[in-house]
Amino acid sequence: MAEGAYSQFLDGEVLGRLMRRFLHARTPMIGTMSGHHKSPHRGSSVEFAEYRKYSPGDDLRRLDWRVLARTDRYFIREFEADTNLRNYIVLDCSASMGFGDKGQRKFDYARRIAATLAYITSHQGDAVGLQCVGDKLISDIPPRRNPAHLRYVFDTLAGAAPRGETRLVTELHALAERIRSRALMIIISDFFCDVDELIHCFQHLHFRRHDFAVFHLLDPQELDFQFDRPMRFVDMETDSILLAEPDVIRREYIASVNEYLVKLHEGCNKFRADYRRVTTDATYEKVLADFLVERERYAKD
Amino acid sequence: MFDQFINWNALKFGWPLVLVPLLIHLFNRLRHKRMPWAAMMFLRVASRKSTRYAKLRQFLILLTRMAAVLALIMALSRPLAGSWLGGMLSGKPETVLFVLDRSVTMESRDGARLSKREAAVRLLEQTAKSFPGIELWYLDPVVGTPQRVDRLQMEQSGLAAQFEINATDVPTDVPRLLETAAEWLKKNKSGNCDIWLASDMQQSNWHPDAAGRWAAVSQGLAGKELPFKARLQVLAKTQSVSNNFAVRVQEARQREVRNDKRLELVLKFTGPADATRPMPLKFHLNGKDVAENEVDAEHRQFNLSAATTKRQGQDAELVQNVFLPLAGAPATGWGYVQIGIDLSEDGERFATDDNPRDNRSYFVYGPGLEKARALVVGPAHPTAGYLRLAADPFDHNIARIVSQDALSEVKFEDYATVLWHGALPAGETGGRLQRYLAQGGVALFIPEANSTVASDRAFAGLSWRAAQAATNAAGQPLASWRQALPGIQGNATGKGEQQGGFLVGGWKDREGPLANAQNEKPLPVTDLITIRRSLLVDHGKRAVQHIEAARQIAEAVAKGETGAGIGNLMRDLLDALRKADQDAQALGTARWPADRAQAFAAELVAPLEAQDVLQESAATQAILRLAPRVKQWAAELEAAGSGHHLLAHYEDGVPLLSRQLVGRGQAYFLATRPDEGWSSLHEEWIFLILVQRLLEAGEALGAGSYSVAHSRLVGVFKPEAETAAVVWNAKVGEGEAPDYRRDAGIYESADGQVLALNRPVSEDDPRHYGPDQEHLLKGLMGEVPLYVHWENSSNEAGKAADGPKEIWRWFLVFMAAFLLGEAILILPRTSDETVVGREQVQPAAST
Structure with missing residues (x-):
């Protein structure tokens, strides 16, 4: 199972290249051990x-x-x-993460990112934990440093599946309260929830002095909204149906997405979240490399 | 919107296809591709904001698709439309009745290949194709009853194969034809009907003065009491006739000139006023042509450039006397005059004449010509002399005075006009005079000389009241009209200050015998000085008032408004009905036939008379039973008792001259007499003009059939009045096989009587209705829808310019337009907007 999980989420060549980098925290951490x-x-x-x-x-x-x-x-x-660093990886496991227009589900992409970051974190001697959030807190693995723990994380990732409505905001608030010491939190989600509540949640994390990075996963189709015929859209989380003509509503759709993205981006900037908008057509190596490089640069500054 | 559909079934069965786009639309909504979607929050917002536009767009797309299908179905059903699209909202007719004007004027062709009649026949045949599956009928003016059209035969050989549609000399009486059509529709319950009349719109055919007949036509066709509706569609063949010459023999009399017997013909020529070329004449006498050298050179031709009388339009009239030698000829003979024959090319008609039918006029002559045109009836009195003098001012012995006692030997039909002074006719004489009028006669009635009391005699629904005399300042009746003159010794102050007389208040200057002269100058009617006059009682009007009062009483009882007591109401009702009955009977049998009068009395009066007034409940029930019948009879009386037509009146509104229509004829009632003690009429020009115009009207109307010259110069001959025993064989006439019932010509009976029949005088009337007078026609038709399809003035004969046109191509254009609109609406909206910061990233390689 473990070997399967490793090969499922990790690519040796990519890891080889990414391992040259170090995952830095942008703010001072409070660890239990000596570290980097x-x-x-x-x-x-x-x-x-x-x-x-x-x-x-x-x-x-x-x-x-x-x-x-x-x-x-x-x-x-x-x-x-x-x-040392305690890295909490929060993975959104709501049903909306199961969307993928061309076979690439956001959830798979998210698991790959989560697995790679967990591997890097663990191998630089830091503790890594995993919180899978769907319509409830599906799994809550506290950060540990030992390799066996990493295997446990991988097994959990492999067993996770997208389902139900998201309770990400609620769980993030709970997590912010629960983690007393400063830690690094990497949140991987499509954030299809109320943006104001989400920003409020970021404010909470910031207040607790956590260093948190946000991987905003989106499918290209969700951004471009390119359809050539009327569709019957089925909500993946609630199964409600909406008949729409994409060519008629596309302008409004794009405007709505833009408004949301701008608001979310501003919220992240305000509360010093490391915001990363990721479309699933991008290579995850590049996404992670950019993430690591930028953090490294920040740490040197 | 459209008249008819050639392929009605396409519309009838195809219209549900309009719903196909709607069904497809609804079905497609079920078949939309299912798409699991995560970013519903954006979709909901966008959908909410775009809903209104999206729904409108969907609706428009659906509408254009349905309209396109409908247009296709309409195109396939091949609708027809004329130039009256706006008025075509009524339904498809169940019966189509064709009526063809076959009068002489329909033979004009204005240089075209086909005459108006022939072109009209083609138009009717084409029109018939527009009514597939609908019963077609044809009403011929000569036959007088509609005949069914065999559609198959018509499509193969035309109308001519089934019916006699050749030219005739019978005038077209449009109101009579429409009355016939109305009766036929009522009798046969033929349902909604389109009456297609092809006519050249000659005004004399339409009889615009016959208001009563038109009212009957309107009532008959409007379908108020009948479960059908009728429309009149007129194919107006009105192309102008610019080059037509016509001749009419006005008189034919034998003359002795230097011991040489000669036949003097008074010929009237009409033709274009700008004609400069002399037209040749040909004479035919007793079976052979008159040799050219036997006629004076100036009589062998005529030249309208010498005409002094210009008629309406561009026509000119010329009256010319011609003498023909009668040496060796029998004392009684016949002949005809023909124009437009180039004598150098024997047998060839003059090429430039537009209507060959009026180029010949027939006559007969005989010994002792009795010239009688007017019959003066009344006691020996100077007034009779005045009347005779006005009818025969040149003493040609064409007016005859007869006392009322001697009338039994007189045939009214021998006279164009009857001038009646004295007590109104009654009894057998009255009946004969009614029949004479009904057949197209004209009569003038003036009051009795000693009419100091009201007369109980009524004729044609009118009767005289006691005479009313003007008085002088002392209140004494004036003895002579001359006493009414102001300042007779020289200080005249004008007619406006006429003392003691009755002033003329107004008159109809556009129609009737007091109409303006041809130069549009008014007649000097105001010169008339009246000191005595009789007032008219209109029994028709009174009958209508009485029956209306009865109707109101019956309605009041029906509503329970019996305030005056049921007994009193019943007495009032009975009284009103009796009076209505009496007045209705005064209308005469022509307007209120005896059987109808009996039915009226039996249905309305008798039940009430038999009812006991004291039994209130039974009386109420009787009135309630009677109420609907009273309403129906009121409508009938209203139609039959249409009032007289006022032609002139005094200042106080009292009628001076009234006209009452009786069948096809006219009865005029003059309120004063040409009498020293009544008025200055006998010294006024208008008296002469009035009488002469009545004579002219009598000739024209009387021969609502034909002018005839036989033992009398002008009389009235009515084919329908002839007994079947008399067979008239044609000696010569119009058409290939002349028939006295329809063709002008010379006819001879088995007992040797010879008869000359000519086209009616009314056919020479140059007035025709034009598009600018369509409102007049609509006025005549009342509530009956009328659509006139005026012929293009540049129309070629035979070209169906005015018939219904197929407009299916337009629907194909509409369909293309709708499809184009649909295509535009369904075009995807090109939106190149992208999400902020979105870059086109190449899809990830396999990782």
């Missing part, structure tokens, strides 16, 4: 952080003797603390 990511706390890394006045009780080993000698003042040298 900045921590809001001062620690014992080699990277100087700042001076501060000596207080009684401070470790005299960290007193800067040279400054004392020159200025006759007591200053303590502080260094950055490095900690």
